[in-house]
Amino acid sequence: MTEITEKESRILALQPSLRLSAWRLVEVINPQGVGSSHLVGWKNTSGRMSTAVAELDLTTLVAWTVSERQYQLEGEHEFSADADYVYGRWLQANHCKNHKVLTGAATCARRVIDLSSYLEP
Numbered sequence: 001m002t003e004i005t006e007k008e009s010r011i012l013a014l015q016p017s018l019r020l021s022a023w024r025l026v027e028v029i030n031p032q033g034v035g036s037s038h039l040v041g042w043k044n045t046s047g048r049m050s051t052a053v054a055e056l057d058l059t060t061l062v063a064w065t066v067s068e069r070q071y072q073l074e075g076e077h078e079f080s081a082d083a084d085y086v087y088g089r090w091l092q093a094n095h096c097k098n099h100k101v102l103t104g105a106a107t108c109a110r111r112v113i114d115l116s117s118y119l120e121p
Helices: 006-014 081-093 105-109
Strands: 017-029 033-044 047-049 053-057 063-065 070-074 098-101 112-114
Touching: 017 081, 033 053, 033 070, 033 081, 047 081
Parallel strands: 017 070
Antiparallel strands: 017 033, 017 098, 033 047, 053 063, 053 112, 063 070
16 A cells, blocks of 8 residues: 555656645555555545545654655544545545554554554565
8 A cells, every 4th residue: 555656656747745734644555464554635626536645743743754745734623525525436436444543542642653664564
C-alpha cells in the first residue's frame, strides 16, 4: 500500500506540500495484514486521503508521508462528510475491511507520533 505510482509521483512534484482541514488520522490493514496510517481530510472543495504517514507532529500540526509530501493540518481533528466519502471509496478500492480512527484523546496527548512501525519493511 505504500508504493507510489508514476502518476502520483508527477502529482507530488507539482504539489510537494498542501493544507488539509477537517482532518483525521486513520489506520488501515490491507488484505495481506499490513497496516498503514493515513490522513483523511478536506482540501479546498473535495475530500482527500494521503499516502501512508511516516510522522505526525501534533505541536506544529505538520505530517510527512512516505511519498515525502508535507501536510499542514489546519485546526483540530474533526469529521467531514466529503472526506469520509473519499475514505470509504479508498477502503473499497483497496479491499481494506479493517480500519480505525486514531485521532482520539489518547493519541493526541502525544506530541510527535512516529508511525514508521506501521509501514511495510
